[in-house]
Amino acid sequence: MATAGSLATVVSEQPVTSVGLFDLTRQRDRLGVRIEARIDDVLKHGQFILGPEVEELERNLAQFAGARHAIGVSSGRDALTMAMMALGVGPGDAVFVPGFTFSASAASIAPLGAEPVFVDVDANTFNMDPSSLETAIAAVEAEGRLNPKVVMPVDLYGLPADYATISGIAARHGMRVLADAAQSFGGQVGNKHVGTLAPITATSFYPTKPLGAYGDGGAIFTEDDELAEAVKMIRTHGRQGDGDEALRIGMTGRLDTIQAAVLLVKLEAFGEELVRRRQVAAAYTEQLSGSFATPRIPDLFESAWALYTIRVADRDRVREKLARAGVGTGLFYRVALHRHPAFAQWAPEGLELPVTERLVQEVLSLPIHGDIEDREIAFVAEQLREAAG
Ligand SMILES: Cc1ncc(COP(=O)(O)O)c(C=O)c1O
Known part of the structure; x- marks a missing residue:
């Protein structure tokens, strides 16, 4: 049954037999007509690059986040690279990034000639561990080869990183903070929204992100x-x-007008979808917390719940059983950044990221989106208990 005030309605009275990790079709059923009308407007006016929808979206995004500027760009990865270009990151600079994140966090650094320095994460929040950051900075300073330039915390699964502590450390070492908020647009700390927690923030509108x-x-x-x-x-x-004239080195880095038109409609529904994501997360936690290590959200923090991720011993076996039972899950992430062939050159010998190394073995992300039904959550929880039993 749908929870009062939630988006989820009973789509079918048929018993639940499968639940996918993501499902965009129900959102499309809700918003499709309005989205198509806005796309049609773009087709008619024909300003496919930086058309009026881009500016309208930028105003609405800035207003949603309470930020002074919001600038639409081509992707989350490009947002990170362009933010670093604006910060003047270049050859010889060190950018501190968690070892437990999507590969794009580190891939955004290398094309600038700078080097990623891998930092471990906190075992409770899975976000950058400030004490591991201090250790990594000290090592870079002692070696003297690189200039500590930027700290890039990542808001994993939608939960904002500990910007208060990390900003203090960065300031003491003359560094800037760039938030990789690809997964966390819609998250908050107190009444401050993602987009205002760091001097510069990058987010992604990849189709399966919350927005x-x-x-x-x-x-x-x-x-x-x-x-x-x-x-x-x-x-x-x-x-x-x-x-x-090109006044500085640039990119083809704009958000295109058709995507802005889609996002304008989705942003109107986003507040309600975030409420539902929070309800879904709370329901999972209530049903699973006795048996599994469920997410821990620090006081005053609000996750955007891009993903709901638990820790499970014998994860791969449980995941296989869940797949056979019709439950889609995801592994975000099963390879630590410094173990990716593309980044191994920046992993100094003897680098140890013990929390990261443990999490890549244990994390399992469960189905979550704004249109999931309560009975589907119950199905996932039941199948999970059976698979792990
Ligand atoms: C943490 C993180 N950083 C960066 C990115 C890159 O975003 P995009 O796929 O929009 O380039 C993603 C998303 O996929 C991500 O999850």
Whole structure:
């Protein structure tokens, strides 16, 4: 049954026999007509690059987050790279990044000639561990080869990182903080929204993110007028406005107008979907917390619940059983960043990230989205107990 005030309605009276990790079809059933109308407007006016929908979306995103600037860009990964270009990151610079995150966090650094430095995560929040960050900074300073330039905390699964502590550490070492909020748009700490927790923030509108487009997209948030101006130039070949000259090195980094049209409609429904995601997470925690290690959310923090991730011993066997029982799950992530072949060159010999190494063996993400029904949550919980039993 649907919970009062929630989005989820009983789609069918048939017994639940399978639940997918993500399901965008129900959202499309809810919003499709309005989305198609907005796409149609774009097809009619024909301004496919930086059309009026992009600016409208930027205003709405900034208002949602309470941020001074929101700038639509081509993807979450490009958002990270462009934010670092605006911060002046280049060869010889060190960017501190958690070892437990999606590969794009580190991949955004290397093209600038800078180097990722891998930091361990906290065993409770799975986000960057400030004490491991201090150790990593001390090692870089002692070696003297790289210039500590940027700290890039990642808001894993939608939970904001500990920006208060990390910002203090960064400031003491003359570094800037860039939030990888690809998964956390919609999250909060107290009454501050993701987008305002760091001087510059990058998010993703990849289709399965809490606020997802129908293709690639992302945004950069900042309070800083100069950084905003730099990002706007960088996303459009380093040019200013309609100017012909490249004033700095840029990219083809804009959010396209059709994706902005899709996101305008989805953003209107986003607040309600976030409420439902929180209800889903609370229901899982209530049904699973006696038997499994469920997510821990620190006081005052609100996750955007991009993913609901538990820790399970013998994870791969449990996952296989769940798949046979019709429950889709995900492994985010089963390879630590420093173990990826592409990044091994930046893993110093003897690098130890013990929490990361343990989490990659144990994490299991369960189905979550704004349209999941209570009886589907109960089905997942029941199948999980059986699979682990
Ligand atoms: C933590 C993290 N960083 C960066 C990205 C990259 O975002 P995108 O896929 O939009 O390039 C993602 C998303 O997939 C992510 O989860």
